[in-house]
Every structure is written in C-alpha cells, then in structure tokens.
Amino acid sequence: MHEKPIRIVARVVSRTDKTGELRSVLIALVAPTRRETGCLCYDLLQNQSDPTDFTFVEEWESNTALESHLNSDHLKAAAGRFPELLAEELDIRRYDTIE
Amino acid sequence: MHEKPIRIVARVVSRTDKTGELRSVLIALVAPTRRETGCLCYDLLQNQSDPTDFTFVEEWESNTALESHLNSDHLKAAAGRFPELLAEELDIRRYDTIE
Numbered sequence: 001m002h003e004k005p006i007r008i009v010a011r012v013v014s015r016t017d018k019t020g021e022l023r024s025v026l027i028a029l030v031a032p033t034r035r036e037t038g039c040l041c042y043d044l045l046q047n048q049s050d051p052t053d054f055t056f057v058e059e060w061e062s063n064t065a066l067e068s069h070l071n072s073d074h075l076k077a078a079a080g081r082f083p084e085l086l087a088e089e090l091d092i093r094r095y096d097t098i099e
Numbered sequence: 100m101h102e103k104p105i106r107i108v109a110r111v112v113s114r115t116d117k118t119g120e121l122r123s124v125l126i127a128l129v130a131p132t133r134r135e136t137g138c139l140c141y142d143l144l145q146n147q148s149d150p151t152d153f154t155f156v157e158e159w160e161s162n163t164a165l166e167s168h169l170n171s172d173h174l175k176a177a178a179g180r181f182p183e184l185l186a187e188e189l190d191i192r193r194y195d196t197i198e
Contacts, residue, residue, distance in 0.1 A: 007144050009108055009154060023197070030198040045106050045194035055108060055194060057156055095144035095154060098122070099129040 003062035007095040010056040013088040019051050022085040025078050032074040038065025102161035106194040112187040113151040121184040124177050131173040137164025
C-alpha cells in the first residue's frame with residue numbers, strides 16, 4: 001500500500017540557561033536523521049527573536065518511516081536529555097500538504 | 100549587501116465552522132505567492148488531527164523579499180478575511196536555518 005508523505009513541525013523550547021546545550025543536542029540529531037530511510041527533509045531552525053524556540057521542519061515518505069525515526073537510538077538519546085533542557089512539553093504536529 | 104534567507108512558520112487557526120472557507124482563502128494565496136521574487140518555498144499544510152490548524156512553511160531569499168510579500172495585494176486581500184475566519188491571532192515566526 002502506498003502511504004502519503006507526512007510533514008512535521010516540531011517545536012522544542014529551551015530553558016533560558018540551556019539554549020547552547022540544547023542547540024548542540026539538536027544539531028547532533030540532524031546528520032543521522034537525514035541518513036534514515038524515508039527522510040525527505042529534516043531542517044533545524046532557531047527563532048530570530050526568541051533563541052529558546054528551536055523548530056524542526058520535516059518531511060517523511062510515510063508513517064512507517066516516521067515511526068522508525070521516533071524509535072531511533074539517536075532520537076531516544078536526545079530525548080533523554082530533554083527533561084533537564086526543555087522549558088515546555090515537546091510540541092510535535094503532523095500535517096498533510098494541501099498545496 | 101547580501102541578506103541571508105529567512106524561514107517562516109505561520110500558523111493560521113480557523114474557527115471550527117469556517118475551516119472550508121479559510122482553506123479556500125489560503126489555497127488561493129499559494130500560486131501568486133510562489134510567483135513573487137525571492138520566494139524559495141511556500142507550502143500550505145493542514146494538521147492531520149486538528150483540521151482548524153493550517154500552517155505555512157516558507158523560505159524567503161531575503162528580508163526585503165519577505166517584506167514585499169507582506170505588503171502584496173493578494174496577502175492583504177486574504178488578511179482582510181481573517182477577522183471573520185480565524186479563532187486565534189495569526190502566529191508568524193521568523194527563523195534562521197541552523198542546519
């Protein structure tokens with residue numbers, strides 16, 4: 001069965017004194033994630049007016065590929081650091097492309 | 100002077116009874132915006148679990164290009180409809196690409 005691509009916008013908000021540390025943890029995710037099967041886009045952004053707002057803009061070939069990413073060792077390792085680094089709950093939203 | 104590209108994540112939240120109408124207004128923005136000078140990406144997404152959450156993922160060549168878009172006739176026409184269609188304040192965030 002052909003699955004449609006999934007777009008993700010994931011916001012990761014840092015504690016104000018942990019911005020540099022979180023930034024390093026998130027940058028380390030990019031290369032291994034881009035090597036994953038079915039990863040079409042995985043870009044890490046930082047808000048120009050609020051450096052605690054990091055946002056991933058992602059595209060995955062299928063739900064299967066996304067689920068595999070969510071269970072990857074590199075993502076689990078990063079998520080293990082989140083309780084000490086994040087100011088808010090991780091906000092992951094799944095989207096369809098309209099246009 | 101060379102300006103660096105700007106990434107935008109813009110969330111547009113519909114009133115629950117206006118989702119179809121807002122969707123049409125937003126779709127109508129895509130073609131003319133993609134024809135604007137300096138528009139590198141302008142994708143319209145809809146949240147898979149919350150159809151009132153529309154999100155634009157954008158990339159602009161420069162701040163100048165973005166400001167020109169914000170003053171475009173097609174964006175002003177859409178924004179004129181927002182008071183009757185939106186449930187929340189428009190949330191436009193500007194980002195740098197880290198990776």
